[in-house]
Amino acid sequence: MATSNHFPDFKNLKYHINESGYYQLQEQPLYFFKMPGDLKVEETQRKDIIKSDHIIRSRQNNGKYSFFTGLLPTSYKNWYFGDYFEKKNGIKKNSFILFRFSPDKMDLIVCFFNHFKLYPNKRKLFIDRFVKWFENKKGSEYPTPNYQIN
Numbered sequence: 001m002a003t004s005n006h007f008p009d010f011k012n013l014k015y016h017i018n019e020s021g022y023y024q025l026q027e028q029p030l031y032f033f034k035m036p037g038d039l040k041v042e043e044t045q046r047k048d049i050i051k052s053d054h055i056i057r058s059r060q061n062n063g064k065y066s067f068f069t070g071l072l073p074t075s076y077k078n079w080y081f082g083d084y085f086e087k088k089n090g091i092k093k094n095s096f097i098l099f100r101f102s103p104d105k106m107d108l109i110v111c112f113f114n115h116f117k118l119y120p121n122k123r124k125l126f127i128d129r130f131v132k133w134f135e136n137k138k139g140s141e142y143p144t145p146n147y148q149i150n
Helices: 120-137
Strands: 011-017 023-027 038-043 054-057 068-073 079-088 091-101 107-113
Touching: 079 120, 091 120
Parallel strands: none
Antiparallel strands: 011 023, 011 107, 023 038, 038 054, 054 068, 068 079, 079 091, 091 107
16 A cells, blocks of 8 residues: 555444444445445354344345455444455455444444555554544544655
8 A cells, every 4th residue: 555645535424223223324425336325233244254243235136245354343432444345357356344333323424435445554553543534633624635655
C-alpha cells in the first residue's frame, strides 16, 4: 500500500435493526451498491474457516449470499472489521470494511474502503487512527482527514 496523507476513500452506510433481526439500510451513498439493503449477524458455524465468533451476511439470493464476512474484533468496543472479495475482469479484488455497532446494537455504521487491501501488519495502526478520527467526527460530514500510515 502506498503511503498517503489521507485515509483512502470510504463509503459510510447507516443501518438500523428491524423487527426481523436484520439491519436495514437507512442511508446509502449515491451509486454505491456493493453493500446489501439487509444484513444479519449470526454465530459462526465454521470457526475452522472463519476466524471469528460472528459473521455478517446478506439474505440469500438463488442460494448464495451477495455479502458475507467474519466480524473480527478490534481493540475498540463495538468496532469490528472484515473483508469483501469480488472478481473484476477475472482479478480478485479485496475491500476492507469497518463495522461500528451502537452500544445497544440497534444501529450499525459500515465504513467500506472500496478496493483497499489492508495488510495485517498495518491493520492495528490504521484502525487505531481511523477509529479515533471517526469518533471525533461522529455526527459530522466525515471530511478526509490528514493521515499517514507509515
